[in-house]
Amino acid sequence: MSTPMESPTVRPYRDRGGPAQPLLTVDNLVKHFPVRKGLGGKPAVVRAVDGVDFSILKGETLGIVGESGCGKSTTARLIMGLMPHDSGELLFDGERIGGRELPWRDFRAQAQMVFQDSYSSLNPRMTIEGSIAFGPQVQGVPKRQAIERARSLLARVGLEPARFAARYPHELSGGQRQRVNIARALALEPRLVVLDEAVSALDKSVEAQVLNLLMDLKQEFGLTYLFISHDLNVVRFVCDRVAVMYLGKVVEIGPADAVLANPAHPYAAALLSSMPSMDPMARTQVAPLAGDPPNPIDPPPGCRFHPRCTLAEAVCRTDVPPLAPVDPLHRVACLARQPGSGHVAAPALSVAA
Amino acid sequence: MSESVRERSPMSDTSAKDPAVAIRGLKVLFGGKVEAVDGVDLTLERGQTVALIGESGSGKSVTLRAIMRLNPERSTRITGRIVVAGQDVMALSAKALRALRGRTVAMIFQEPLLAFDPVYTVGRQITEAIRQHEAIGADAARRRALELFERVRIPSPERRLDAYPHEMSGGMRQRAMIALALACRPQVLLADEPTTALDATVQIQVLLLLRELQAEFGLSTIFVTHDLGAAVEVADRIAVMYAGRIVEEGSARDVVLDPHHPYTIGLLHSRADGALAKGSRLKTIPGSPPDLANRPPGCAFSARCFLAEERCHTETPPDVTVAPGHRAACWRTDVAQAVFAGDRAQALEATA
Numbered sequence: 001m002s003t004p005m006e007s008p009t010v011r012p013y014r015d016r017g018g019p020a021q022p023l024l025t026v027d028n029l030v031k032h033f034p035v036r037k038g039l040g041g042k043p044a045v046v047r048a049v050d051g052v053d054f055s056i057l058k059g060e061t062l063g064i065v066g067e068s069g070c071g072k073s074t075t076a077r078l079i080m081g082l083m084p085h086d087s088g089e090l091l092f093d094g095e096r097i098g099g100r101e102l103p104w105r106d107f108r109a110q111a112q113m114v115f116q117d118s119y120s121s122l123n124p125r126m127t128i129e130g131s132i133a134f135g136p137q138v139q140g141v142p143k144r145q146a147i148e149r150a151r152s153l154l155a156r157v158g159l160e161p162a163r164f165a166a167r168y169p170h171e172l173s174g175g176q177r178q179r180v181n182i183a184r185a186l187a188l189e190p191r192l193v194v195l196d197e198a199v200s201a202l203d204k205s206v207e208a209q210v211l212n213l214l215m216d217l218k219q220e221f222g223l224t225y226l227f228i229s230h231d232l233n234v235v236r237f238v239c240d241r242v243a244v245m246y247l248g249k250v251v252e253i254g255p256a257d258a259v260l261a262n263p264a265h266p267y268a269a270a271l272l273s274s275m276p277s278m279d280p281m282a283r284t285q286v287a288p289l290a291g292d293p294p295n296p297i298d299p300p301p302g303c304r305f306h307p308r309c310t311l312a313e314a315v316c317r318t319d320v321p322p323l324a325p326v327d328p329l330h331r332v333a334c335l336a337r338q339p340g341s342g343h344v345a346a347p348a349l350s351v352a353a
Numbered sequence: 354m355s356e357s358v359r360e361r362s363p364m365s366d367t368s369a370k371d372p373a374v375a376i377r378g379l380k381v382l383f384g385g386k387v388e389a390v391d392g393v394d395l396t397l398e399r400g401q402t403v404a405l406i407g408e409s410g411s412g413k414s415v416t417l418r419a420i421m422r423l424n425p426e427r428s429t430r431i432t433g434r435i436v437v438a439g440q441d442v443m444a445l446s447a448k449a450l451r452a453l454r455g456r457t458v459a460m461i462f463q464e465p466l467l468a469f470d471p472v473y474t475v476g477r478q479i480t481e482a483i484r485q486h487e488a489i490g491a492d493a494a495r496r497r498a499l500e501l502f503e504r505v506r507i508p509s510p511e512r513r514l515d516a517y518p519h520e521m522s523g524g525m526r527q528r529a530m531i532a533l534a535l536a537c538r539p540q541v542l543l544a545d546e547p548t549t550a551l552d553a554t555v556q557i558q559v560l561l562l563l564r565e566l567q568a569e570f571g572l573s574t575i576f577v578t579h580d581l582g583a584a585v586e587v588a589d590r591i592a593v594m595y596a597g598r599i600v601e602e603g604s605a606r607d608v609v610l611d612p613h614h615p616y617t618i619g620l621l622h623s624r625a626d627g628a629l630a631k632g633s634r635l636k637t638i639p640g641s642p643p644d645l646a647n648r649p650p651g652c653a654f655s656a657r658c659f660l661a662e663e664r665c666h667t668e669t670p671p672d673v674t675v676a677p678g679h680r681a682a683c684w685r686t687d688v689a690q691a692v693f694a695g696d697r698a699q700a701l702e703a704t705a
Contacts, residue, residue, distance in 0.1 A: 067552035067553065067554060067555075068523070068552055173641060174409070175641065176641075203408035203409055203579060204408065204579065204580075204581075204620060204623055204624065205408060205619060205620065205623050205637060205638040206408075206641070207623070208623035208624075208635040208636075208637040208638075209637045209638075209639075211635055212634050212635055212637060215634070230552065230553060232553070233624065237635070270554060271553055271554060274553040274554045274556065274557040275553065275557075275582065276556075276557065276560065276580070276582030276583050276585060276586045277582070277585065277586070278581065278582055278585055278609065278624075279585070279609075280585050280604075280605040280606040280609055280610070281606065283585070283586055284557055284560075284561065284586060285561075286561075287554070287557050287558040287561050288554065288557070289554040289558075290558065291508070291524075292522040292523065292524040292525060292552075292555055293552060293554070293555075295522075
C-alpha cells in the first residue's frame with residue numbers, strides 16, 4: 001500500500017480508517033417535524049426522514065434522487081448538522097459526528113455544503129473574496145493567508161481574481177455565484193462536499209460547465225461527493241452509486257449503472273420513465289404514475305409506495321419491505337423482489353449454498 | 354362530460370386560415386437600452402404547438418408576454434407587429450385588450466402559487482374570470498369550472514373548487530391553473546415554463562395533459578421552456594432563442610435531430626445524457642451570453658461559437674432557409690450541420 005504522504009491533496013493525518021472504511025455512514029437516521037394541521041387543528045408529525053441507511057465510500061460520488069418531500073434535502077441538512085436529528089447514528093470515517101473524538105466544529109472543517117440557491121446562500125454584504133476567506137479565518141487561518149487562498153480558489157473555479165474578488169454577490173450571474181459557492185466550500189479543504197441541487201437552478205449550458213468543474217475539482221482535491229438532484233440524467237453522468245428515496249426512506253440503492261438502467265423498485269422505474277424522451281418520433285404516451293407524491297404526514301402503512309404501485313398486493317399494505325440485497329452491491333426495498341416475502345411476483349427462495 | 358366542453362370549443366372561427374399568432378420584427382427595449390428582444394419573427398399556425406427554447410435572458414418570456422402586452426408599459430418600448438387571431442395587439446385599446454386577455458389568449462405560468470390570488474378560493478377565481486367575459490349566471494359558471502376541474506383530472510373536484518391555492522399540491526395547482534386558462538375557451542394558450550417547478554413524475558403528467566387538451570380543444574399553443582426534453586414531448590415546432598433572436602426554427606424533429614445552428618448543437622451536446630461516456634467531459638458552450646445593453650456587432654453568439662470566423666464578428670447573419678420550414682440564422686449552417694452529423698456518427702459508433 002502506498003503511503004498517504006504521496007498524495008498532496010489528502011492531508012494524511014485526517015484519513016483514519018484507511019480506504020476501505022466508508023467516509024460517511026448514515027445509520028437509521030430519523031427526523032420528524034411536529035406540525036399542526038390548519039388553525040387549531042390536531043398535532044401531526046411530518047416523517048421527513050424515517051430510518052435512512054447508507055454509506056459513502058472514500059472518493060466516490062453518491063447520488064440521492066427523489067421528488068419533493070422525499071427527505072433528500074433534510075437528509076443532507078441532518079448530515080451537515082444544520083438541524084439536529086431525532087435518532088440514528090452519523091459516523092464520519094468511523095467516528096461519531098458530534099461525539100468526543102469528532103466534535104461538530106472539527107467535522108465541519110472536513111465537510112462542506114453547496115446549496116441550490118446561489119444568491120441566498122451568500123452574504124450580500126460581503127465581497128465574494130471575503131465570503132470565501134471567512135470560513136478559514138473562523139478555523140484560525142490568518143487573514144492574509146485566507147485571502148490569498150480565496151484568490152487562488154477563485155482562479156481555480158474560473159473567476160479571474162483581479163476582476164471578481166472585490167465584487168458583491170448581486171454583481172455576478174447565477175453560474176458565477178455558484179462557482180463562488182463551490183470555491184467557498186473548498187476553502188477549508190474538506191473531504192466531503194454535499195451538493196444539494198447545486199446545479200439545478202442553472203441554465204443547461206452553464207450547468208454543463210459547472211458539472212465539468214465539479215468533476216475536475218473532485219479529482220484534484222481527492223473529494224467525496226454527496227450529490228442530491230432530481231435530474232436523473234445529471235445523476236447518471238456524475239454518480240458512482242445512486243440512492244432513490246421515497247417518503248423519507250431509501251427504496252433502492254446501488255451502482256448508478258445498475259439502478260438507472262435496470263431499476264428494481266417500481267418507483268425507481270416510474271421515475272426513470274418519467275424523464276421526457278429526447279426523440280420526437282418516440283414521445284411518451286402514458287404517464288408512468290398518476291397523482292402527486294403523497295404528503296409525508298401520515299404516510300400509508302406497509303410499503304409507502306403501495307397506493308401508487310402497479311405491483312401492489314395485499315401483503316404490501318401490511319408489511320414494511322426491508323432494504324434487502326438483490327445482488328451484493330444493489331439493495332431494494334420491495335416485497336416483489338424479495339424471496340419469501342409472500343408477494344406473488346417474489347423470486348423463489350434459493351437454498352443457501 | 355368532455356363532450357359538452359368540446360362543443361364550446363372556439364374552432365368555428367371565420368378566419369380559420371390565418372395563423373393564430375403572427376409576430377413580425379418584434380423588438381422589446383427595456384429602460385431605453387436593454388434590447389431584450391431584437392427582431393423576432395414567429396408564426397403560430399392554428400392548432401399547432403411551438404416551443405420557444407432558450408436560456409435565462411434569451412428573451413423567450415418577454416416575447417411571450419408581449420403577445421398579451423403584459424410587459425410594464427412605462428419602461429418598455431415595443432416595436433414590430435403582433436397579430437393574434439386577426440387582431441393587431443399593438444393597436445388595441447385598454448378595453449379591447451382586457452377582452453382579449455383570457456378570452457382569446459390565455460396564459461399559464463411557472464409558479465401557480467404566485468399566479469393565483471391567495472385570498473380567494475380557486476373556484477371563485479375561475480368563475481370570476483368566466484363572468485368577466487360572458488353574461489352567465491354564477492351557477493352556470495361554477496358548473497363550467499367543475500367540468501374543467503374534472504377535465505384536467507383534479508381528484509374530488511367539487512371539494513377542490515372551494516380550496517385555497519395553498520391547500521393544493523404543486524401538481525394540482527398547475528392543473529387548476531390550466532383549468533383557469535381554459536375557462537373562457539381561448540384560441541391561443543401561452544405557457545411560460547409550466548412544468549419547470551414540478552416533480553418529474555408530475556411533470557410528465559402535466560405535459561401529457563397539455564398535449565391532450567391542445568388536440569381536444571384545437572388550441573394553438575406557445576410553450577416557453579428551457580428544457581429541450583419537455584419541448585420535444587409537446588411541440589410540433591421548436592424555435593431556439595439566443596440573445597433576443599430566434600437562431601433556429603423548424604419542426605421538432607428537424608431541430609433536435611438535424612440542427613443547423615452552432616448554439617442548438619451546443620445545447621444538445623451539453624445535456625448530460627448526450628455525453629458519450631460516464632465521466633467523460635461534457636462538451637460545454639464556453640463563456641456566457643452577451644450583455645444585452647451593449648450588444649456586440651455581428652452574430653450575438655460569435656464570441657462563444659466553435660465555428661466563428663471573421664465575418665461572424667462583424668456582420669449579422671441572415672435567416673437561412675436550410676430546408677422547407679427549417680431556418681437558421683448563421684453564416685455557416687452547412688459546416689455546423691456537417692459537424693453535428695459527424696459527431697452523431699461517432700457517438701453511434703462508440704455505443705455500437
